[in-house]
Amino acid sequence: MELICPAGTPATLRAAVVAGADAVYCGFRNETNARNFPGLNFSTAELAEGVRFAHDHGKKVLVAINTFAQPGRVDLWHKAVDEAAQCGADAVIAADLAVLDHAANCHPGLRLHLSVQAAASTPEAVKFYVDAFRVRRVVLPRVLSVQEIAALNRMIDVETEAFVFGGLCVMVEGRCYLSSYATGKSPNLSGVCSPPEHVTYEDDAEGTAARLAGFTIDRYAQSQPTGYPTLCKGRFTAGGKTSYLFEDPVSLNAGGVLAGLKAAGVTALKIEGRQRGKAYVTEVVRAFRRAVDAVEAGGDAAEIDRILAGMSEGGRQTEGAYKKTWR
Amino acid sequence: MPRIALTLGPVFFHWPADRLADFYRRIADQAAVDRVHVGEVVCGKRMPFSDSIWPEVIERLERGGKEVVLSTLAAPATVRERRAVNDWCSEGRLVEINDVTAIPARSGQAFVIGPFVNVYNESTARFFAARGARTICPPVELSLDAIGSIARNCSDVDFEIFAFGRLPLALSGRCYHARLNNLHKDSCQFTCEQDPDGLAVDTIGGQEFLAVNGVQTLSNQVQAFCPTPEDLRAQGIRRLRLSPHTADMVAVAEAYRGLLDGAQSPASTRFALSCLDLPGGMVDGYLSGKPGFHSEGQST
Amino acid sequence: MADEQRDGSLPLARILFPKIGALPLGTLLTKALRDLAKRQPNLFDRLGEHKSACFFVDPTDLSFAFLVVPDGERSLVRVVGKSETSSAAVFISGPILMLLGLLDGSLDGDALFFRRIVSIGGRTEAVLALRNAIDDAELRPADLLGLHGALGRLADNAILGSLRAARRLACRGLDQGERS
Structure with a gap:
């Protein structure tokens, strides 16, 4: 399984690569990405440099263009896709049909990943995005259990990526106002x-x-x-x-279900947190690198809960919807 | 001048079958609406309770001169829920799509895009129009200017604004009625039935804020968008959507019909609505690009 | 003059800022920040509109605080009393070792904040912009002291080494405090 790690700045991108990421995801410094926080994200030049650094280390860069284009300003989102392609990004992560459609039509060689913001959780929804835009990977909504992911993977013919650590959306992503x-x-x-x-x-x-x-x-x-x-x-x-009616102030740690996700046919594991600093990213990526390597070697990842407990909001963690009792 | 139509949206809440049947009988006979949505949108577990009443409800509404739209689930997950979506999509009647799950089954035939599908720009609107979308009710957080900008660039589709009712703000895999009653979603005992307009959620500072309805989160406040018909025509808007509550929906429809016909001013319409037994204060901030809980109308 | 008085009473500040005898601390840090802006202008871009904000930085274990306007080559640092907050839009306070850990990127700001070791007030978005700018800058103590080459490396090693040791001690104290 690939380990997909967050980067809010070039320094964090380099830190994630060094700490053991297989791919780093990041976004442009504007409203085209879903972590549009002050002081965060990449200029076009920084992205190009980041892609060079990652490729030199044999790693990939995925560019999140995962908000919904505003009426009359769709060009800004199209331009983001064009620039990601020019920078040599290995894939674009998108949710909006306007963005997916542009990428599929204008950059047929560019890999498309369906963002979690599209919340595609049924085989019919996945099939729609694969047929319409040749999406190659679907980032799964954080409301599915491991059994449901396994069942979904049996019915679809496309890679899936699951969140394993960080902030947890309790609502269906991309449909929360x-x-x-x-x-x-x-x-x-x-x-x-x-x-x-x-x-x-x-x-x-x-x-x-x-x-x-x-x-x-x-x-x-x-x-x-x-x-x-x-x-x-x-x-x-x-x-x-x-x-805490909706969700306790906990963050997701699916360290304990990595083996289950592998058995469920998941291709890639994603760490949330483009808004977090490089100290955080380094520590989490290092720990997950060890855990994923252990799982791939047939071992177990029970240790990881303890290793990561200090880094989350309020210190408490959950396996979220991966265990059905969450509902 | 084209007449702006009124749509009665689907009932979001878990009303008993008798209440639903009575409600639609009165709508069929008395409500000044052109189109009526039927069907369960929020929770697939509720469907067995209402499934049997729909044929009669539909027949009665059509006899009353209403165009009927079959609304599909906003977040289908189980095999049974997915089958229900597919079944309604293969019906002859107009269908409302609330999740892209329904697109493959419906593509090429006429459909309505509901407010749970992310149509944020003219490219997305045209994409759906090319596949059969006739009406689009965009997500509730979009401003009137934004919707107008999309509508003017996609003129073969009717654009509809969510004008009245608690705003549908979020959906979850988790059921909050069950969680509040320490129950598991799979054995929830349908406690959501006790709150026919949703259960109020206040902040710990005592402010009215949200409402929950099973897996759905709504605003505590009631959207009461009261534009002039000229405002709507200028933006290319052809429909307003009224979302059902236990308040007198015939009176709500009458107030809006008066507004859209130019017989009532926005202020008098708002006053008429405020006299009804609404579950929360009135807001309309989203339409002017403000936070949803703001109320522009009341200050003018 | 107020600067010098306060500096004189603080041995820790002397260790961290060895040039202190020659210049008042505020003047020294202002110059260091402006020199840094000359060498790395991009560093301040991330602050965007927030670079003209006035940050009140309060090391809780020192007897003084800083007012910082991180506006590139027009940056300003003043050493002020704990109550001189009227011109500030943003407030950051915490033990000096933890604040310095944020500066060199060895500590995670969010974790320190959630555990209440560092607290913030005022314009939260400006704090966030500063945090992100610093996190990307990969600052070393030598950058702030205006030292280069071998001398810079020497200063970094000495200061970072003693910071790590001091922080280990401080963290142990905090953890024990939490358990009790």
């Missing part, structure tokens, strides 16, 4: 979820309140670890109960 409801910006519209310019942390007598656009998303006692106020990871009150 919670962020724009509160802030006006969302993954699909602007490439950001719960954008930082709407985030405030305020200390009061009860501790620290994390707010997004004025909505209190969570509250922490002074001694407690905090989290980023991502809407779906907040505490809310419903039916008289206050709880």
Whole structure:
């Protein structure tokens, strides 16, 4: 199985390659990619240089152009595809039909991966993207169990890629507007979820309140670890109960199901976190390199939970939907 | 001047079969809507409860002069759910596609693209138009200017705006009614039935914010977009969608018909809506490019 | 003058910034940042609109704080008292060893933040832009001191080595604190 690792900056790309990535994914510094955070991402020149560095080390670069093109500005997304191709990218990761269609028509030699933002989880949906755009790999939504992935892989004739570590979307990706409801910006519209310019942390007598656009998303006692106020990871009150209604503030660690994913026919394993620093990426990639090598050699990956526990938000981890009890 | 049509969207909530049948009987006889969507969109597990009523509901609606659209699941997953999508796609009637799963089965025949499918630009709209899309109701987070820009570049399709009802904001593999009641999704006991407009979700600061409906998350507030008919025509919009709630939907339809016919002003329409028993405050921020929970209309 | 007074009382700052005797700390860091901007102008591009923001950087274990405007060759660093926050748009505070670990990229800012070792306030997006710019810059202590060649390498090794040792001790203290 290939290990696909995130890079928000050229320095992180190099760090990921050195730490053992088989491929690095990254995006341009604009709204064409779903990690459009301040100070992050690549200029065209930086991408070209990054591709050279990766290829010199025998590794690949995948370019995420995975937001939805805005009306009247589709050219910006087309241009991103053209530049990725010119830079020598090994594949483009896309979700929008406008982007997929342009890539398939204008760059027939360029490999296309279907972004998780397209949330293709049925054989019919996968078949649609393969037939219409010759998609070569589908990044699987994070709502499928290992058994469901195995069943899907038996019915489709295309590579699949599964997330194994990092932030966990609890909603169907690419179809969640919670962020724009509160802030006006969302993954699909602007490439950001719960954008930082709407985030405030305020200390009061009860501790620290994390707010997004004025909505209190969570509250922490002074001694407690905090989290980023991502809407779906907040505490809310419903039916008289206050709880982490949508998802606890945990991050995904599928280290324990790597062997299961391999048996399910998954081609590539993806680490989330283009917004994270190179210290984080280096540590996670190194650990997963060891785990994947162990799995490929027939061993098990039980150790990995302990190795990675310190790096996640709030320190807690889950195997998410890969175990069906998550629902 | 072309008349702007009204569509009644599918019921998002788990209403008992009797309630659904009564609701559609009244819509058939009294509601000033041109088109009515039927079918379960949110949760495949609910389908066995309503499956048996649809033939009679459809017949009754058509007798009442309404065009019927069969709405398909927004996130089909199981074999049974996928088969249900395929079955409705092979019907003669107009079908609403809410997931690309339905495209291979329906391509080449007429369909409606629902708000759960990502149509964000004119290229995507034209792609679907070439395969049979007649109406497109774009995702709720798009502004009126954005939708207008797409509509003007894809004139062979009717563009429809989600004008009334709690906004469908997200879908999940996880059921929040089950999670809240410490139940597993596979044995959920259908507790979502207790909340016929969805269950309010407040922040820990006490602000009204969202609502849950099984695997679906909606806004707590009710979209109440009240444009002038001229605003809509200028943007090439031909339809408004009203999303069913327990509030008097015949009255909602009447208020919107008055608005679109120029008989009522936006302000008086908003006032008429605010007098109904709505599950939350009224908002329309998305249409003006603002956060969805903003309410432009009320400030003017 | 305030600078010198505070500097004089701080042996740690003397170790970290050996030129301190010759120049007040704020002036020294301003010059270092501007020199850095001359050598690596791209480094400041990532900050975008946030390069004109005023960052209040508060090392919690030192008796003073910094006001930093990271605006390329117009950068400004002032050593200020803990309460001189009125002109700042962004607030970052934490133990000096941890803040320096963020600077050289050896520590993960998110992990430090979530564990409340480093805290932030004000314009979150500007903090994020700064974090990302620094993370890509691969700064060495010598870059900030304006040292080059063999002398620079010597300074890096000495400072990074003692930082690592000090941080190991500090982290052990934190972990023990968490367990208790």
